[in-house]
Amino acid sequence: MAQVLPLHVFFSAEIHKVAPSKPLKRTHNPKTSVTTHRKGPQSPLRKTQKLNLEVSPHRAVSAVRLMRIEMGGAFADLLNEKGKGSGDNEMGYVGRTLGFRTKDLDDRDLRLVTDIVGGTIRWRRYLDYLIGSLCNDENTIKSMEPLLLQFMKVSVGLKDVRASQHKSGHKSSIKSGSGMIGSVHTYNTSWTCLPNGLLSWSGSVNTMSKLYAAIIVSNGLYRIAILRIGFYEILKLDMPAYAVVDENVRLAKVSLRPGAGNMVNGILRKLVLLKESNSLPLPKLEGDDRTQARALATLYSHPVWMVRRWTKYLGQEKAIKLMMWNNDDPSFSLRANSGKGVTRADLVMQLNMLKVPHELSLHLDLFVRVKTGLQIVIQAGLLKQGLCAVQDESAGLIVSVVDPKPGESIIDCCAAPGGKTLYMASQMHGQGMVYAIDINKGRLRILKETAKLHQVDGVITTIPSDLRTFAKSYPMKSDKVLLDAPCSGLGVLSKRADLRWNRRLEDLEELKDLQDELLDAASTLVKPGGVLVYSTCSIDPAENEERVDAFLLKHLEFHIDPVDRYVPPDFVTKRGFYSSDPLKHSVDGTFAARLIRALSFDSWKHNEHSKYRDLGKSVHHLGKDASHVVILMENHLSFAFQTECTWCWMVHYGSESSPGCRGLYQMLQPSEILYLIALLSDGYCITEIYLKMRGELWQKIC
Ligand SMILES: C[S@@+](CC[C@H](N)C(=O)[O-])C[C@H]1O[C@@H](n2cnc3c(N)ncnc32)[C@H](O)[C@@H]1O
Numbered sequence: 203m204a205q206v207l208p209l210h211v212f213f214s215a216e217i218h219k220v221a222p223s224k225p226l227k228r229t230h231n232p233k234t235s236v237t238t239h240r241k242g243p244q245s246p247l248r249k250t251q252k253l254n255l256e257v258s259p260h261r262a263v264s265a266v267r268l269m270r271i272e273m274g275g276a277f278a279d280l281l282n283e284k285g286k287g288s289g290d291n292e293m294g295y296v297g298r299t300l301g302f303r304t305k306d307l308d309d310r311d312l313r314l315v316t317d318i319v320g321g322t323i324r325w326r327r328y329l330d331y332l333i334g335s336l337c338n339d340e341n342t343i344k345s346m347e348p349l350l351l352q353f354m355k356v357s358v359g360l361k362d363v364r365a366s367q368h369k370s371g372h373k374s375s376i377k378s379g380s381g382m383i384g385s386v387h388t389y390n391t392s393w394t395c396l397p398n399g400l401l402s403w404s405g406s407v408n409t410m411s412k413l414y415a416a417i418i419v420s421n422g423l424y425r426i427a428i429l430r431i432g433f434y435e436i437l438k439l440d441m442p443a444y445a446v447v448d449e450n451v452r453l454a455k456v457s458l459r460p461g462a463g464n465m466v467n468g469i470l471r472k473l474v475l476l477k478e479s480n481s482l483p484l485p486k487l488e489g490d491d492r493t494q495a496r497a498l499a500t501l502y503s504h505p506v507w508m509v510r511r512w513t514k515y516l517g518q519e520k521a522i523k524l525m526m527w528n529n530d531d532p533s534f535s536l537r538a539n540s541g542k543g544v545t546r547a548d549l550v551m552q553l554n555m556l557k558v559p560h561e562l563s564l565h566l567d568l569f570v571r572v573k574t575g576l577q578i579v580i581q582a583g584l585l586k587q588g589l590c591a592v593q594d595e596s597a598g599l600i601v602s603v604v605d606p607k608p609g610e611s612i613i614d615c616c617a618a619p620g621g622k623t624l625y626m627a628s629q630m631h632g633q634g635m636v637y638a639i640d641i642n643k644g645r646l647r648i649l650k651e652t653a654k655l656h657q658v659d660g661v662i663t664t665i666p667s668d669l670r671t672f673a674k675s676y677p678m679k680s681d682k683v684l685l686d687a688p689c690s691g692l693g694v695l696s697k698r699a700d701l702r703w704n705r706r707l708e709d710l711e712e713l714k715d716l717q718d719e720l721l722d723a724a725s726t727l728v729k730p731g732g733v734l735v736y737s738t739c740s741i742d743p744a745e746n747e748e749r750v751d752a753f754l755l756k757h758l759e760f761h762i763d764p765v766d767r768y769v770p771p772d773f774v775t776k777r778g779f780y781s782s783d784p785l786k787h788s789v790d791g792t793f794a795a796r797l798i799r800a801l802s803f804d805s806w807k808h809n810e811h812s813k814y815r816d817l818g819k820s821v822h823h824l825g826k827d828a829s830h831v832v833i834l835m836e837n838h839l840s841f842a843f844q845t846e847c848t849w850c851w852m853v854h855y856g857s858e859s860s861p862g863c864r865g866l867y868q869m870l871q872p873s874e875i876l877y878l879i880a881l882l883s884d885g886y887c888i889t890e891i892y893l894k895m896r897g898e899l900w901q902k903i904c
Pocket residue numbers: 597615616617618619620621622623639640641642645667668669670686687688689
């Protein structure tokens with residue numbers, strides 16, 4: 203049976219001898235350094251830990267970070283500080299994996315790392331296509347070491363994959379199966395490197411073969427990282443070509459071996475010539491839909507399934523524009539933390555002092571847009587001091603749809619890491635409570651800490667739980683419930699550079715089921731007359747409108763409350779939902795529906811307005827004889843007076859095809875009688891009553 207161990211353990215120079223077939227443990231025994239192995243490809247681990255000033259530090263850090271992302275071990279966090287990534291010291295990684303130390307990054311280096319890593323990940327498909335085309339040439343192939351060539355081929359999708367013989371006599375081969383980065387055979391062991399950073403093996407194994415496989419895999423991935431960086435700098439950053447070639451050759455030489463530099467040199471120089479003669483070997487936009495989608499996916503560097511989906515929903519022109527938006531540098535917004543008494547004017551003053559260019563948000567009083575200079579804001583400590591938060595305006599507008607008010611009880615069902623919880627809490631002026639539920643305890647802990655920093659912890663209660671379990675165990679009812687559901691994130695691809703490569707079409711199906719279950723659970727927490735807001739950071743109708751429709755079919759006690767009273771008209775769809783469009787509004791793509799739960803029938807009967815009371819009594823009376831009563835109401839009246847009675851539903855006048863109405867008809871047996879009470883425009887009293895058998899026309903009965 204295949205076994206699995208994290209590849210990262212090999213990146214330490216302190217590997218210890220372990221029994222065959224057991225995962226290697228990371229230990230601290232310098233005596234068992236791999237420098238004792240003389241044969242095989244030269245390892246980055248063999249090099250001394252000297253300070254290397256030949257390679258620019260941003261380049262070394264970029265290569266290491268790309269490598270870690272490729273292995274699934276690091277999130278492409280473009281907002282991190284001081285070159286540190288996800289808890290580990292990046293410089294330490296550089297030392298351990300490239301075999302040399304480099305000087306600390308200054309602000310300019312940090313910006314370069316962010317640009318290079320983000321851009322290289324975004325353009326990966328495009329870059330790999332070109333790397334593949336340029337490497338598919340006999341001379342280039344001959345100049346590569348066979349084992350590394352195999353990894354090149356798998357990583358960039360070259361077709362001509364051949365088994366080859368390593369000089370020490372051990373066979374290597376590649377399987378380009380689903381999801382694996384590559385595999386090799388060493389000493390009767392078959393190794394497979396999985397994209398999540400795990401190395402699996404089958405067959406007999408010893409420490410030597412483990413090390414050997416790890417070195418091959420890591421070398422191959424570094425090679426790819428170095429080439430991708432070079433291609434990106436030349437093609438997309440338009441950096442001086444020969445300087446880029448020189449720098450990347452140097453990096454390949456010191457991090458791999460001198461010979462590796464020749465290959466990098468050959469390929470990059472070839473690229474420069476092709477670029478200068480405007481003859482890059484790129485696919486043409488021709489052929490049937492599928493072929494065109496493939497070409498577009500390469501030209502604009504997105505997965506084919508996304509291109510096909512967007513072309514279907516948006517048309518080719520808009521799909522291309524969307525991909526261009528996703529590939530562009532993201533812009534960020536800052537929210538002044540009013541919870542701590544910070545105004546937008548205060549924030550603007552700070553930004554002016556830091557010389558960070560910014561624009562005031564046109565839609566939200568506390569928000570400021572920052573196109574460049576976010577690193578400066580981070581390094582100046584504005585976030586650490588809780589003066590402001592990084593929050594996209596589209597997320598801020600979802601909070602506007604919730605419309606939190608002091609004194610209310612609000613449940614934020616999927617709250618972590620807390621962007622919306624914190625903003626809602628800051629609007630409560632110390633009165634009321636936001637209950638922040640999330641299944642992820644770690645992220646919820648961060649929310650709690652940030653709440654203290656933002657001085658809004660007095661109105662936030664964190665509840666670590668699966669929403670579905672919580673809703674069953676605690677029948678609490680709140681004024682407002684926000685379900686910011688887990689989703690594909692297709693609306694935030696410009697900020698999350700790596701996300702497009704981690705999403706599959708099948709994920710959408712799984713997410714849809716989860717979203718339905720969470721919506722069902724969230725709805726039980728809304729009090730009669732209360733508000734349920736369903737939101738996503740997706741632009742896909744399957745996660746947005748279609749989820750709301752599926753929900754309304756099952757939950758006739760809810761109806762849509764158009765959001766035009768809460769957000770600018772430009773963001774309101776024909777059906778009254780909130781939707782932000784990256785191309786139209788230059789913010790992330792998000793969605794929200796505001797749904798109201800019907801008042802209970804009791805409250806309806808005792809309503810202070812006599813006209814509603816009369817209507818309530820009449821319906822109550824009718825209900826005694828009829829199996830079902832349907833009330834068609836005009837305009838927005840129905841949302842004010844829906845009922846929870848099992849035999850009585852309200853639907854909008856003239857909306858027999860609305861989801862609520864369709865669901866009702868599906869539920870009824872053919873013999874069941876429906877009464878219709880038609881309300882005339884002058885008021886709320888019953889003036890005409892119609893009878894309808896299923897499948898028949900309405901008959902006026904009085
Ligand atoms: C889109 S994120 C929420 C972002 C958050 N509202 C904000 O503004 O920062 C979705 C969250 O749903 C949480 N989640 C996923 N499944 C869940 C479940 N079954 N119950 C509760 N939370 C869940 C995830 O842990 C994740 O934090």
